[in-house]
Amino acid sequence: MPAPAAVPAPSFALAKIQPPRPRAGLVARPQLEEALGRALTEQRLTLLVAPAGYGKTSALGRQIRLLPEGPEGLALAWVSVDEDDQLPRFLACLATALEPYDLPWRVSPEALALLAQAEHGLRDVATELANALAGTEVWRGLIVLDDAHRLNDPRIFELLQALIERLPPRWGLVVASRVEPMLSLARLRAQGELAEFRQFDLRFNEAEVSALLDLNAGGARTDARELLERTDGWAAGLRLSLATRPGTARASVPTQRHLFDYLATEVLDELPAELREFLLRCSVLPEMTVARCGQVAETPHAARLLEDIERRGLFASVMEADEFTLRLHDLFRDFLEDRLQRDFPDELPRLLRRAAEHEPDLSRAVGYLARAGAWDEATVVLARRAQEQLGIGAGATLEQLLTLFPEDELARRPDLQLVKGLAAWPRYDWSTLLVAMQQAAEGFARMGRQRDAALTRANVCSGLWHAGRLAESTRELTALRAMPLDDAARAFVYYSSAWDEFVSARTEQVAPMFAEMLASLERVPVPMLWMQFPSHCVFVGLPGMQPLLDRFAHSAMRICGDAPTQLRAGVNHIRAWLALGAARLDEAGEWLQRCEEDCHWLGMPRILATELRLVRTLWLALRGEREACHATGRELVDDLRLHSPLSHRQVHESEVLFVHLRACWILRDDEALRRVDAELQRACNAYEWPGAPANRAFSRALVALADGRLDDARKLLQPIAEDVNRSLFYPATQARLMLADLELQQGRLDLAAITLQPWFDEVRDRREIGGALLAGPQVLSRLQSAPWGARLPAADHALLAHLSSVLGLQGQAVPSLSSARPAGAAGLSERETEVLARIAAGDSNKLIARAFDLSPHTVKRHVANILGKLGVDTRGQAAARWRELNA
Incomplete structure (x- = not known):
């Protein structure tokens, strides 16, 4: 199925990231203020831990206002925690709170939640956060978590622990909580980097x-x-x-x-009746604004009543927001909600429904409706925004929201089963996806929602491919293609059909299906639709695919623009594979560099990270980079084994092992070759795709060649070499060249020439030579130096010489894909040069975006590129480099 589209970070109430404005009438508390002020300016971690009502928030808000600005300013990122905050929303809140300070992000802040899902993801997120914070030019920076006792997602505390260990010296973390946070504090206490304010410290004397x-x-x-x-x-x-x-x-x-x-x-x-009832009705809202309170309480007098609440000091803090916003103290809000249920029990469901109507935060909206028992409305809201949540790595949020529904409601609502299946997809949990999508498809069919049923049936096929039920998926897709569908749905069905043909090893049929998909997409030039089709690299080299992939790449970039997205990274992967399949290794390396940059910026989405490691393993082997190649190959295998459910491992483990095995052959690392072959043979199971037995036989042939058992190798290679294709994923071309080399070693020169001839006929245009390079430098060297005479035309002999010379470069020092860029203006694109000039002029990201009509996301990416290419860490250093270059 298509990958979820990348979208902006989820909406949430901006009051969550706005500190309270100190109330009038606060008394000076010199002893507390001196100690707290010193902690905020000096300590790595400051804790305020006390029961409700001890003034933690008030003390913090007041003291932060009293802090000196310093010569370079004070940065504050305030996050008020809610009970339903999951890691993705917390990261979105934190990144948005840091937005005014133009952090020099090297990863898109909107992609941090996706990065957290990768191996060592939380540590990687903490590192990216710490590096971005270190690049700010402020005198002191504070990240404040208020009401941290509400946190229920343990991953947030894991992230905070890792962040504390990496915080740059000018930054501190402040946590206000009713209970001890789940952080390891002993070492910080011992190092004198922790300040603690408990109930005794906060009580009034x-x-x-x-x-x-x-x-x-x-x-x-x-x-x-x-x-x-x-x-x-x-x-x-x-x-x-x-x-x-x-x-x-x-x-x-x-x-x-x-x-x-x-x-x-x-x-x-003692309050006037109008104000009392207004307070009770609006107590369902965590933050109170004129618009929200007017909607919920259905009164035109919300502005006057909110001002009265502030004037009376009724346990409400005024937030630092553009719109007048009050936040009630938890104790008072809990009290009011208890009274609301006692005094107006019949009104509560209606109030909650009204609160959900204009709520931008998905978790809050579904939570309101769940409390109201409004399961129809809750289903609509959740289903409408599921793809958006998947796009920012919030699959866990969707799964958490599904737990709010009673089991019987969950079972009878196909939209919820669809959400359950979609949430399983990023984790490659095909078993869960299959059951959920089948139930959803059946439900949609009963309701007469034929289009939804058809799309869901296409999704079912992803599960069938991983359950050893390939014939069922082929029958299902054949039936779907006969249905009258709109172009968007038709594109998805034909995309699934192209994959079905690939999975079933019917390679000649992939291109016709892909062509129908592409024609449908081209009739709907909508970026959000195209973004759902990023992964096509496995089709490179299949019959008829090159012009289609070129056309797809051109159309995708024209429709969606050249911003860093999963689609652009997918297109660059296609181009890297095409270059590799044409023996243009330097060009392939350039595309890989771009892929890696996009993949890193987008938070290492697993589908992109897997594709990157696949091509990078082979590219490094062809360049002779032994250690880097094996490291990448191990990453590929370990990621699958450690982070995939059984339904994914049992299908794809042999595939990633096979890629590493071919790299071992190219490197002529016989010890590693035998070890990986043994793993590949053990991985055999009934759920593998049809190409797996041939790959396993080819692996045994490689080991036989390494052992010098040429006759055994011949028997294994001959049936594989009967096919002729240009694919880098199927071993037919590699097997044919290796079989010819084997015949050459046995003195059968005529037979070797005959073996090579079908491949030469297939690659006359020289645009795709398939897996020929994967035969390795020794094989190609022997083939090009053989005394072919009249057995091979000069052009064919020249092709062998060219391929051998390409791999003759192996062993030379090759810069890594992540090596430093040129530290000069020549390394910058024209747009990056323009952005750098604006940075040097002191413009913020917001002003730069306005000046060039760019999105803030694109500006951040340009800034990251500029810092990387100039080899600097901060905007100030980049501005200084600009002035040096233009002196």
Whole structure:
């Protein structure tokens, strides 16, 4: 099935990344402020851990405002945590909070969640974050997590732990929580890099209570010591006590929560009825704005009522937002929700539905509707945005949201089964996908949704290919192709059909299916549709595919532009394979460099990372880079074994081993060849695709050749060499050249010439020589130096000499694909030069985007390219280099 399209980061309430504005009437707390200010400016990690209502958020917000700006400014990334925050949303919030500081990202910040899914992904994300933070030119930077006790995704704490270890000296992490966060703190304590503020540190002392009473003087005076004893310096209790009539709650109250509810009842009951009911109805919202409250409470007076809430100081913080936004304290909001359910129980489902209507955050919207029991609406919202979530690596979020539905609702709703199947696809969990997609297809058919049923049936085929049921998938796709479908659906069906032909080793039929897919796509020049078809490199070299792939690449770049996307990386992979299949190794290396840059920028999506390792393993072998080749081959195999479900491993393990095995042959590493062959033979199972037995036989032939058992090798090579194709994935061409070499070694020169002739006839245009290079330098050297005489035309002999000379370069030092770029203006494209000039002029990314009519995403990519090519780490260093070059 197509890969999910890359889309912008998910929407969320911007109030999540806006610190609260300090309230009027706060008393000075010199002892706490001095210690907290010192921690914020000096420590790697600052913890504020205390129960609810101890003023953690207020203390932080006030102290951050009191920090000196310093000569280079203060950077603040504030994230208020919600219970349903998963890693993708947390990363999106953090990246957006850092946006004003123009971090020199080397990975797209929108792709961090995808990067987290790779091997060592969380560590890689932490490294990318730390490197980007190090490139900022600020006096002090702080990442603040407020309400961290709400975090339920353990991956976020893993990420934070890794980030703490890598934080640059000018940056600190601040965590406010009701409970101890799941972080390893012992080493930081021992190193003096941790500051902790607990309940005792945050409680008000008698002098501060007295100052608070003086500030709120009016009417009868309460005794400071008595109030301190009653509240134990608890900020929430102090505040409510001052808001109630003197003498209230003098009796002993068993817990702080009971005290809060008792006092809050007094406060709420004294409010005007309109304001009280407004507060109760709007308590379903984590953040309150005029628009959102007006929609939920259905009142035209939301602006006036919100201002009244702020004026009365009703446990609401004003957020630093462009739009007037209040956030209620958790204790007060919980209290209000309890009262709402008591006073207006019948209204709650309607309020939750209204809250979901205009909610940009998918997790919140589905959460509201789930609480309301509005399963129809929740299904529509989740299904509509599933592809978008997959595009930013949020498959785990989709799976978490599916758990909000009762089992019977999940089972009877095909849209939810479709989401379940889509969420399984990035993990290559074909067993889960197959069951979910079959249930979805059956459900759509019962509902008369024929187009949805057809698309889902095409998705079912991905599962069938991995369940050893290839004949079923072929019958299914044959039936689907006979249906009257629109071009978008038709493109998907024919794309699946092209894959079905490849999977079933019917290579002659791949091009006709691909041609129909391409014709359908070209009639719908919509970028988001084309983005769903990025992976075609396995079709390189198949009969009739080269002109189709060239056409696809040209159309894709014309329709979707030259921005870094999975589609562009897929096109560059095609070009790398085509160059490799034409013996243009330098050109292949250039395309690989671009592939690697895009793959890294996009967060190493697994489908791209796998394709990159496939071609890179062979390219490095052909260049004689033994260590790098074996390292990449091991990465390819280890990624599959360690991070794939059984349904994926049992089909594809032999394929990735076969690629590494062919590299071992090219390098003439006989020890590695025998080891990988043994692994390949053990990997045999009933679920492999039809090409696997021939690959396994070819592997045994290579070992026989390495052992000098030429007759055994001949018997194994002959049936494989009967086919003639240009594919780099099938071994027929390689087998034919190796068979001719074997015959040459046995003195059968005439027979060797006859063996080679069908291949020469096939490659007369010299544009595709197939897997000939994979025969390796020794084979090609012997073939080109043989005394062919009149047995081979001069042009054929010249081709052998050319291929041998291409591989004659092996053993020379070859720069790695990640080597440093030229540190001069010549290494920059015209657009990058223009962007660099703007950076040197002091323009932000936003201004640069506006000046050149570019997306912010594209500007970030240009900045990353510029820093890499100039070999610098910061925008300031890049600007200095520009001035040097133009002095």
